[in-house]
Amino acid sequence: xxxxxxxxxxxxxxxxxxxxxxxxxxxxxxxxxxxxxxxxxxxxxxxxxxxxxxxxxxxxxxxxxxxxxxxxxxxxxxxxxxxxxxxxxxxxxxxxxxxxxxxxxxxxxxxxxxxxxxxxxxxxxxxxxxxxxxxxxxxxxxxxxxxxxxxxxxxxxxx
Numbered sequence: 001x002x003x004x005x006x007x008x009x010x011x012x013x014x015x016x017x018x019x020x021x022x023x024x025x026x027x028x029x030x031x032x033x034x035x036x037x038x039x040x041x042x043x044x045x046x047x048x049x050x051x052x053x054x055x056x057x058x059x060x061x062x063x064x065x066x067x068x069x070x071x072x073x074x075x076x077x078x079x080x081x082x083x084x085x086x087x088x089x090x091x092x093x094x095x096x097x098x099x100x101x102x103x104x105x106x107x108x109x110x111x112x113x114x115x116x117x118x119x120x121x122x123x124x125x126x127x128x129x130x131x132x133x134x135x136x137x138x139x140x141x142x143x144x145x146x147x148x149x150x151x152x153x154x155x156x157x158x159x
Contacts, residue, residue: 007076014072018065025058046115053106060099064092064134081148089142093135100131 033051037044067088074085107124110116 003078003080004076007072010072010075011069014065014068018062021058021061021065025055029054046110049110049113049115053110057099057103057106060095060102064095067092067095081145081152083146083149086142086146086149089138089145093139093142096131096135096138100128100135103131104128 030051033047037047071085071088074080074082079085103124107116107121111118111121
């Protein structure tokens with residue numbers, strides 16, 4: 001598979017993920033929250049704190065998509081194994097870790113403020129696990145890309 005072709009497919013996937021994320025964050029979550037608010041008016045004071053919490057938790061996700069776009073561009077330019085890609089993957093790992101921690105702590109805080117349910121906190125552990133898994137995978141990829149960049153640099157100097 002040619003680099004440019006692979007890069008373009010990665011970008012198509014990233015656009016698809018971004019569009020799905022926008023639909024979820026801009027339409028599905030607010031509509032679901034409004035539906036819950038109309039069905040259970042006693043919980044209407046929880047709508048805005050939860051909506052803002054979920055929207056803030058999405059900011060690192062879209063930032064990660066921007067980093068992934070830069071990686072895809074580098075791949076298309078035949079610069080797959082570079083220090084820049086290793087650094088971008090490390091940034092993805094850090095953002096995923098911070099977002100997972102923020103999501104977990106935010107759920108606990110909302111629980112202690114009596115704006116959540118223990119079942120919601122337990123269910124949110126799935127999302128936290130996915131965030132941690134992305135962090136570990138991107139950290140491992142960062143390490144491997146860094147090592148490959150060193151090897152590629154050495155081979156470029158070999159006659």
